[in-house]
Amino acid sequence: MIPEQVALTELERDALTEIVNIGVSRAASSLRKMIGEQVLLSVPSIEVVSHRRAARLISEREVAELIAVRQDFRGPFSGRALLIFPETNSLELVRAVTGGELSAEEVVEMEHEALAETGNVILNSCLATMANMLKRSLTMTIPEVLRGNGATLFEVDESGAEEGLVLFLYIDFAVRMRDIRGYIAMLMDIPSLATLKELLDEFIASVVGDDA
Amino acid sequence: MSVTVMIVDDSKLARIVASKALAQLQPEWSKVEAGSAREALEVIENETVDVSLIDFNMSETDGLELAAELRAMRPEMPIAIITANIQDEIIARAREVGAAFIAKPVTSDGLSGFLSGAALKLRTTRA
Amino acid sequence: MARAAGSALNDEQLRAVLAAAGASGSWDWDIAGERLFLDASFAELYGLPTDQIRDGFPTATFFRSIHPEDRPRIRIAVAGMLAGASLFSKEFRVVTPAGKVLWMHGRGQCHLDADDEPLRFTGLLVDVTERKRTEERLRIAQSAGGVGTFEYNDGFATVSVSTEFCVLLGLHPADRLPLRTINSVVSEGELALIPEGVQGALPDTLAGEFLIRRGDDGELRWIARRGEVQYEADGTGYRLLGVIYDVTNAKRQEATLRELAETLEQRVAAEVAERQHAEEALRQAQKMEAVGQLTGGIAHDFNNLLTIIIGSIDMASRRVAPSADPRVRRSLEQAMKGAERAAALTHRLLAFSRRQPLDPRAVNVRDLLEGMSDLLSRTITEAIAIAIDANSGVWMIEADPHQLENAILNLAVNARDAMPEGGSLRITARNAVHSGTGGDMPAGDYVAIEVVDNGVGMDEATLAKVFDPFFTTKDVGKGTGLGLSMVYGFAKQSGGGIDIASEPGSGTRVVLHLPRGDASAVEDQAYHPAAEDFGRPSETILVVEDDDDVRRYAVGALCDLGYRVLEAADGFAALDLLRGRDRPVDLLVTDVVMPRMSGSELAQSAHEIVPGLGVLYTSGYPHDAIMHEGRLGEGVELLSKPFTMQALAAKVRELLDR
Numbered sequence: 001m002i003p004e005q006v007a008l009t010e011l012e013r014d015a016l017t018e019i020v021n022i023g024v025s026r027a028a029s030s031l032r033k034m035i036g037e038q039v040l041l042s043v044p045s046i047e048v049v050s051h052r053r054a055a056r057l058i059s060e061r062e063v064a065e066l067i068a069v070r071q072d073f074r075g076p077f078s079g080r081a082l083l084i085f086p087e088t089n090s091l092e093l094v095r096a097v098t099g100g101e102l103s104a105e106e107v108v109e110m111e112h113e114a115l116a117e118t119g120n121v122i123l124n125s126c127l128a129t130m131a132n133m134l135k136r137s138l139t140m141t142i143p144e145v146l147r148g149n150g151a152t153l154f155e156v157d158e159s160g161a162e163e164g165l166v167l168f169l170y171i172d173f174a175v176r177m178r179d180i181r182g183y184i185a186m187l188m189d190i191p192s193l194a195t196l197k198e199l200l201d202e203f204i205a206s207v208v209g210d211d212a
Numbered sequence: 213m214s215v216t217v218m219i220v221d222d223s224k225l226a227r228i229v230a231s232k233a234l235a236q237l238q239p240e241w242s243k244v245e246a247g248s249a250r251e252a253l254e255v256i257e258n259e260t261v262d263v264s265l266i267d268f269n270m271s272e273t274d275g276l277e278l279a280a281e282l283r284a285m286r287p288e289m290p291i292a293i294i295t296a297n298i299q300d301e302i303i304a305r306a307r308e309v310g311a312a313f314i315a316k317p318v319t320s321d322g323l324s325g326f327l328s329g330a331a332l333k334l335r336t337t338r339a
Numbered sequence: 340m341a342r343a344a345g346s347a348l349n350d351e352q353l354r355a356v357l358a359a360a361g362a363s364g365s366w367d368w369d370i371a372g373e374r375l376f377l378d379a380s381f382a383e384l385y386g387l388p389t390d391q392i393r394d395g396f397p398t399a400t401f402f403r404s405i406h407p408e409d410r411p412r413i414r415i416a417v418a419g420m421l422a423g424a425s426l427f428s429k430e431f432r433v434v435t436p437a438g439k440v441l442w443m444h445g446r447g448q449c450h451l452d453a454d455d456e457p458l459r460f461t462g463l464l465v466d467v468t469e470r471k472r473t474e475e476r477l478r479i480a481q482s483a484g485g486v487g488t489f490e491y492n493d494g495f496a497t498v499s500v501s502t503e504f505c506v507l508l509g510l511h512p513a514d515r516l517p518l519r520t521i522n523s524v525v526s527e528g529e530l531a532l533i534p535e536g537v538q539g540a541l542p543d544t545l546a547g548e549f550l551i552r553r554g555d556d557g558e559l560r561w562i563a564r565r566g567e568v569q570y571e572a573d574g575t576g577y578r579l580l581g582v583i584y585d586v587t588n589a590k591r592q593e594a595t596l597r598e599l600a601e602t603l604e605q606r607v608a609a610e611v612a613e614r615q616h617a618e619e620a621l622r623q624a625q626k627m628e629a630v631g632q633l634t635g636g637i638a639h640d641f642n643n644l645l646t647i648i649i650g651s652i653d654m655a656s657r658r659v660a661p662s663a664d665p666r667v668r669r670s671l672e673q674a675m676k677g678a679e680r681a682a683a684l685t686h687r688l689l690a691f692s693r694r695q696p697l698d699p700r701a702v703n704v705r706d707l708l709e710g711m712s713d714l715l716s717r718t719i720t721e722a723i724a725i726a727i728d729a730n731s732g733v734w735m736i737e738a739d740p741h742q743l744e745n746a747i748l749n750l751a752v753n754a755r756d757a758m759p760e761g762g763s764l765r766i767t768a769r770n771a772v773h774s775g776t777g778g779d780m781p782a783g784d785y786v787a788i789e790v791v792d793n794g795v796g797m798d799e800a801t802l803a804k805v806f807d808p809f810f811t812t813k814d815v816g817k818g819t820g821l822g823l824s825m826v827y828g829f830a831k832q833s834g835g836g837i838d839i840a841s842e843p844g845s846g847t848r849v850v851l852h853l854p855r856g857d858a859s860a861v862e863d864q865a866y867h868p869a870a871e872d873f874g875r876p877s878e879t880i881l882v883v884e885d886d887d888d889v890r891r892y893a894v895g896a897l898c899d900l901g902y903r904v905l906e907a908a909d910g911f912a913a914l915d916l917l918r919g920r921d922r923p924v925d926l927l928v929t930d931v932v933m934p935r936m937s938g939s940e941l942a943q944s945a946h947e948i949v950p951g952l953g954v955l956y957t958s959g960y961p962h963d964a965i966m967h968e969g970r971l972g973e974g975v976e977l978l979s980k981p982f983t984m985q986a987l988a989a990k991v992r993e994l995l996d997r
Contacts, residue, residue: 010412011411014412014416015415018415018418018419019419021419021424021426022422022423022424025449026298026423026455028425029455030317033319034229040495042492042497042515045497045513045515057517101228110225113223113224113225114223114225117223118225120223120269120296120316121296124269124296124297125296125297125298125315127297128297128298128299129423131300132298132299133422135300137299137300137301137302142269142270142271172494172495174492174576175494176493176494179494181494181495181496183496204411204415207414207415208410208411208414315455319453321454322454
């Protein structure tokens with residue numbers, strides 16, 4: 001079912017998990033600095049799934065409408081990174097990052113822009129760290145704020161055709177003191193996966209050396 | 213000694229955060245804000261700007277391009293590139309245009325090194 | 340660690356504390372200085388010289404005693420930590436200098452500077468060898484016992500689950516499942532399987548049962564949940580730790596038991612009613628049986644008397660001189676008619692008592708009904724429209740065709756009498772398959788012959804008695820009250836049954852069920868009235884009859900027919916005659932019920948002397964000896980008493996010519 005060239009070995013999967021971990025740790029650290037509260041992270045989940053299933057995995061997680069900050073990246077491997085949380089969490093997050101210095105009206109007024117900036121900081125630090133670990137550089141687009149369900153966020157064409165496989169990666173995060181939760185998700189298409197696999201092998205070789 | 217800092221970022225939130233950190237470290241300094249590279253160039257035409265804090269990730273002209281232009285106009289001005297994009301490549305490019313690199317989110321800790329260096333440099337050039 | 344904590348506790352104290360906590364060693368990796376500091380336990384575990392502890396070790400030492408299979412994985416994880424990943428939590432094997440393999444859980448964290456640059460990587464090794472074994476046992480117990488586990492950190496959108504957990508809920512196996520995916524299998528109106536509520540609303544335990552619809556096959560199942568809510572020490576949140584397992588079977592049994600308990604009274608009442616019904620049926624059957632025996636007994640005696648009467652009248656009629664007073668002849672004719680009516684009546688009595696000998700053959704019901712249409716239209720008045728309906732697909736049955744005709748005619752006559760003002764009579768035949776429940780007929784294929792009228796009908800009280808012999812709704816003198824009871828007896832004796840439904844004013848429907856016959860059985864072509872045949876002197880017939888009058892009549896009749904006749908008053912005399920004859924006996928005509936030796940015993944012994952000897956039984960009361968389930972045995976012919984000369988002549992001829 002999964003083409004040979006993108007099936008990750010156990011070690012490659014370990015390596016990818018670790019690299020994502022570093023990126024996400026960095027992102028969590030950024031978020032912590034922005035809101036001054038402890039941020040809890042889960043172990044990253046990595047799956048190779050169809051585009052459609054990725055969208056459904058996100059949809060299934062939430063009853064409420066979602067809000068997401070999306071940033072596409074391009075380079076040796078390309079894809080899309082999303083910071084997703086229930087829409088009901090949105091204002092609380094904005095309040096948290098603006099540090100209580102804004103009035104309620106200002107919070108509402110700044111919501112969109114504040115979300116974009118928060119997503120920018122989190123996704124950038126995550127992606128940049130991963131790029132550094134793999135010793136490659138990535139170009140990142142300006143963050144976009146989206147609202148909708150899983151399908152709209154992943155731009156899944158409901159009428160079909162979107163059956164291509166993607167690498168789907170997600171990490172839960174929660175800020176308990178603020179009752180904020182969400183996740184970081186990443187999608188990569190197949191040609192990118194093949195390149196990523198090579199880069200992971202390079203990384204493993206450099207780290208593991210003779211033990212591999 | 214009056215010092216004016218220009219903060220260039222398309223995010224109002226980011227400008228607020230940077231201003232806050234600046235106010236903590238150098239309460240005497242004044243600041244001027246710009247929401248894009250174009251606005252930044254207008255500001256620098258009309259006002260005296262001593263130090264620039266520039267966001268990298270902006271639409272149209274990015275922070276590194278703006279920094280290069282400002283460097284050409286003001287070879288001595290302390291400039292810092294602020295971004296969450298902490299890729300080695302971006303840091304290297306910032307260095308090439310003679311700009312410091314400050315990671316987002318901006319904290320007073322992260323900013324202090326650059327500001328004290330800038331203050332020192334301004335004192336020497338003005339002296 | 341040892342260095343960092345040195346001011347508060349000395350190394351020895353710290354080591355004691357850590358050892359008490361189950362720690363097998365701690366480390367402090369100086370990332371910038373590229374030096375690894377270990378405590379004495381760690382050094383001991385790895386077999387490192389303890390005098391080097393203060394100066395530290397090369398960082399690569401960390402991997403030295405890790406099992407080669409686990410080493411690459413741990414190198415990757417450590418690389419992540421050195422690059423700034425926040426948490427290290429890995430299990431791996433350590434091979435001690437003595438060669439012992441221990442499972443270790445290494446838990447560590449990265450300390451960053453203000454610029455998020457990693458400074459130090461510190462952590463603790465805990466020996467989990469014992470726990471690993473326990474886990475293995477637990478894993479086996481879980482899969483064997485069908486127990487799925489889950490762990491949920493409040494705030495996360497996904498839940499960490501075991502494979503068995505996914506299987507129980509019919510979900511795609513995964514390590515983590517979205518909260519919503521899990522809760523979506525719970526039926527509407529039920530609480531969430533994994534509660535997501537605010538802290539205050541959480542119960543102390545997770546005990547509960549949930550009706551779910553499995554994700555894969557959509558089956559409804561009951562799932563039990565047990566577990567604990569563990570609050571974080573700092574009060575910021577909680578974790579849910581628990582198990583689920585399937586309790587559908589237990590639930591079903593519980594429900595069955597409850598239902599049993601709730602409906603006990605009702606079931607007792609139903610049981611009692613059913614028993615009463617059965618007792619009622621038994622009483623009815625016993626009554627019918629008793630009446631049957633009584634009438635059968637009477638009929639038997641009657642038949643013997645009638646045989647003498649009819650025989651004597653027959654004989655007298657033959658011998659009366661043509662010149663005799665014609666009044667004598669007329670009187671004899673009247674006497675014969677009366678005797679024949681009496682014989683018909685006793686025959687019906689026998690039919691009811693189910694002792695009527697049946698001669699079942701393969702019968703095509705459709706042909707039989709068609710053949711009856713003439714007779715029916717003559718019997719039924721013109722004011723009644725008769726419709727006969729049987730398609731060619733109706734199965735063959737095995738029954739006595741005479742008796743079946745009689746039964747149908749009986750029912751038709753009853754129907755006619757129920758419609759004095761005219762109406763319609765419908766006789767149909769169709770195939771019917773009985774499941775064997777809700778009736779007294781065994782499961783199987785039947786042909787249902789329905790006789791339906793739209794006459795006056797009957798009330799319930801009348802219906803309950805219609806099969807009783809001598810019960811009649813007709814005026815005195817108009818009916819014998821034996822019609823329906825005879826039909827009932829015939830149906831029972833043929834292995835079938837009879838249903839009757841009626842309501843006052845809306846007619847009556849009688850359904851006669853007769854078992855399907857062997858389709859291959861050839862329809863008996865021989866069913867047609869036999870012509871009288873005469874005998875030849877070369878044909879010898881032995882007549883055995885204990886009743887002298889009856890024997891005299893039979894012998895006389897056979898002699899008249901031209902046969903050579905021998906006679907015996909009992910079986911022993913008959914056997915003597917058979918043995919003594921130099922000329923063979925061609926046919927044995929014997930009574931069934933005789934003292935000392937019965938007819939069938941005689942037939943058996945006779946066959947030993949003369950193999951293949953033809954046997955004709957005469958009886959007014961066929962005994963079980965020649966009856967097999969109410970039917971005549973193979974190769975046995977029976978002549979019912981009383982018999983006429985014609986009937987005797989035909990049967991004897993038939994047997995001799997066979």
